[in-house]
Amino acid sequence: MIQPPLINVSGLCKEFRGGIRALNDINLSVNRGEVVVILGPSGSGKSTLIRCINGLEETTSGEIKVEGKSLAGNSERKWRNHRLEVGMVFQNYALFPHLNVIKNITLAPLRAGVLKKEEAVQEARRLLELVGLAAKENSPVASLSGGQQQRIAICRALAMKPKAILFDEPTSALDPEMVGEVLSVMRRLADEGVTMICVTHEMGFAKSAADRIVFMDKGEIVEEAPPQKFFSAPESDRSRRFLDLISSHHG
Amino acid sequence: MDYQFSFPYIWGATPDLLDGLWITLIVSLLSIIFSVIIGVVCASLRVFHVPVLSSVAAGYVHFIRSTPLLVQIFFIFYGLASLGFGLSGFWSGVLALSLWGGAYNTENIRGGLSAVDKGLKEAAYSLGLRPIHYLRLVALPIGLRVCIPALLNTAVSVLKNSSYLQAIGVAELTFVAMDRVAMDFRTLEMFLAIGLIYLVIVLLLSTAVRRLETFLKAPFNTA
Ligand SMILES: Nc1ncnc2c1ncn2[C@@H]1O[C@H](COP(=O)(O)OP(=O)(O)OP(=O)(O)O)[C@@H](O)[C@H]1O
Numbered sequence: 245m246i247q248p249p250l251i252n253v254s255g256l257c258k259e260f261r262g263g264i265r266a267l268n269d270i271n272l273s274v275n276r277g278e279v280v281v282i283l284g285p286s287g288s289g290k291s292t293l294i295r296c297i298n299g300l301e302e303t304t305s306g307e308i309k310v311e312g313k314s315l316a317g318n319s320e321r322k323w324r325n326h327r328l329e330v331g332m333v334f335q336n337y338a339l340f341p342h343l344n345v346i347k348n349i350t351l352a353p354l355r356a357g358v359l360k361k362e363e364a365v366q367e368a369r370r371l372l373e374l375v376g377l378a379a380k381e382n383s384p385v386a387s388l389s390g391g392q393q394q395r396i397a398i399c400r401a402l403a404m405k406p407k408a409i410l411f412d413e414p415t416s417a418l419d420p421e422m423v424g425e426v427l428s429v430m431r432r433l434a435d436e437g438v439t440m441i442c443v444t445h446e447m448g449f450a451k452s453a454a455d456r457i458v459f460m461d462k463g464e465i466v467e468e469a470p471p472q473k474f475f476s477a478p479e480s481d482r483s484r485r486f487l488d489l490i491s492s493h494h495g
Numbered sequence: 496m497d498y499q500f501s502f503p504y505i506w507g508a509t510p511d512l513l514d515g516l517w518i519t520l521i522v523s524l525l526s527i528i529f530s531v532i533i534g535v536v537c538a539s540l541r542v543f544h545v546p547v548l549s550s551v552a553a554g555y556v557h558f559i560r561s562t563p564l565l566v567q568i569f570f571i572f573y574g575l576a577s578l579g580f581g582l583s584g585f586w587s588g589v590l591a592l593s594l595w596g597g598a599y600n601t602e603n604i605r606g607g608l609s610a611v612d613k614g615l616k617e618a619a620y621s622l623g624l625r626p627i628h629y630l631r632l633v634a635l636p637i638g639l640r641v642c643i644p645a646l647l648n649t650a651v652s653v654l655k656n657s658s659y660l661q662a663i664g665v666a667e668l669t670f671v672a673m674d675r676v677a678m679d680f681r682t683l684e685m686f687l688a689i690g691l692i693y694l695v696i697v698l699l700l701s702t703a704v705r706r707l708e709t710f711l712k713a714p715f716n717t718a
Pocket residue numbers: 260261264265266284285286287288289290291292293
C-alpha cells in the first residue's frame with residue numbers, strides 16, 4: 245500500500261481582499277520525516293503558504309490535506325483538529341507573556357486534553373532538556389533572550405505532538421549570536437525525523453538540513469530540488485538571480 | 496455671619512456617618528464587581544464580533560453613555576416599579592451603578608483586549624486552543640492587566656456616583672449627611688466630613704489597585 249503524503253497541497257490559491265494574489269496554484273507534497281525549506285524573495289508568498297497550511301488564513305480555492313484528510317467544509321472544529329496536527333513556530337516567538345516557561349508549554353496540551361497534568365509537566369521538562377533550557381522552567385518568559393524564547397516556542401509546538409511543524413523565519417528576529425542555538429535545535433529535530441516545513445533565509449541551514457528546497461516567486465512555486473542541486477545548478481533564471489543576490493549579500 | 500464651626504458636632508454624628516459609609520461601601524463594592532463582569536462579557540462579545548449580541552452590547556454602551564445617570568437611576572427605581580418589577584432602593588441602586596459602570600468598563604476592557612498582540616491569538620489558535628480558551632487564558636489575563644488604570648477610574652466614579660442614590664432614599668453616606676443637615680442645619684460640618692470620607696476611600700481604593708497592578712505586572716517587567 246502506498247502511504248499518502250503527510251501534507252498535500254493541491255491547486256491552492258489565495259487572494260487577499262483588495263485583489264492581491266498571494267498564492268497562485270500551489271501544488272506541494274511533503275512526506276513523513278521530510279524537511280522542506282521554502283526560499284524566495286520578500287513578498288513571494290512564503291508566509292501566506294504556511295499560514296494557509298496551518299489554517300491561519302482562509303484559502304480562496306484549492307485543497308489542503310493532512311494524511312489524506314481534506315479540510316473541505318471548513319467548520320471551526322475541523323480547523324481546530326487540523327491545527328492540532330501541524331504545529332507552528334513564529335518569527336517573533338509569540339510566547340504568552342503572562343505565563344512562565346513551563347506553563348507556556350503545558351497550556352495547550354492540558355486544554356486540548358492531549359495530556360494529563362503530570363504527563364504534560366513531564367513532557368515539558370523532557371522538551372526543555374532537549375533544547376538545553378531545563379534550568380529555566382519557572383522563569384517568566386520576559387526574562388529570557390530571543391534565542392531562548394524561540395527555543396521555548398519550539399517546545400510549545402512540540403508539546404502538542406504535531407505530525408509536522410511549520411516554521412516561519414524562526415531566526416529572523418534574533419541577534420546574530422543567537423541564530424545558531426535555534427538552528428541547532430531545528431537541525432536536531434530534523435535528524436530525529438520530525439517533519440518540517442521551514443521558511444528561512446539561513447542558507448547554511450537550508451543546504452545542510454533540507455531534504456528539498458522549494459523556491460517561490462510571485463506566489464508560485466518556481467522550482468523544487470534537493471539542496472545540492474538547487475544551490476549548485478538551479479534550473480530557472482529566477483532561482484539563479486535569487487541565489488546571486490543572496491551570495492552578493494553574504495559574500 | 497457668626498457661623499460657629501463645630502468639631503464636636505461631627506464627632507457626635509460619627510455613628511450615623513459610619514452607618515452611611517457602610518452602605519456606600521457595600522453598594523459600591525457590589526456595583527464595581529458587577530460592572531467589571533458586565534464589562535468583560537460585553538467587551539468579549541464586541542471583540543469577537545459575536546453576531547447580534549455584539550450589536551446589543553454596542554447599543555447598551557451607547558445608551559448608558561448618552562443619558563444622565565440620575566435618569567437611569569429613576570428609570571430603574573420608579574420606571575421598573577410601574578411595570579411591576581419593583582426593586583428596593585438598595586438593589587435599584589446596585590443595578591443602576593452596575594449598568595452604568597459596566598458600559599464604561601466595556602469600553603475600557605475592549606481597549607485592553609485590542610492591545611493584546613495579534614500574534615498571541617494566532618499562536619493560541621495554531622496550538623488548537625478554542626476561542627473561549629484563548630479569551631480566558633490569554634487575552635483577558637493580558638488585556639485586563641493593561642486596562643487596570645482605566646478600570647480604576649471607572650471604579651472611583653462608581654463609588655462617587657453612589658451618592659446619587661440618596662435621591663431614591665438609599666441610606667448611604669450622602670443621604671445620612673443630608674438627613675442631618677435637614678434636622679440641624681450643620682451644612683459645613685456635614686459636607687466637609689463626608690467630603691473627607693469620600694477622599695479617604697478613593698485614596699485607599701487607588702492605592703490598593705496600584706499595588707495589585709504592580710503585583711500583576713511583575714512577570715512582564717523582568718527583561
Ligand atoms: N493580510 C494581508 N492582506 C493583504 N495582503 C497581504 C496580507 N498578507 C500578505 N499579503 C500580501 O501577499 C503577498 C505575499 O506575502 P507573504 O507575507 O506571504 O510574503 P513572504 O514571502 O512571506 O515575504 P517575506 O519574506 O517578506 O516574509 C505580498 O504581496 C503581501 O503584500
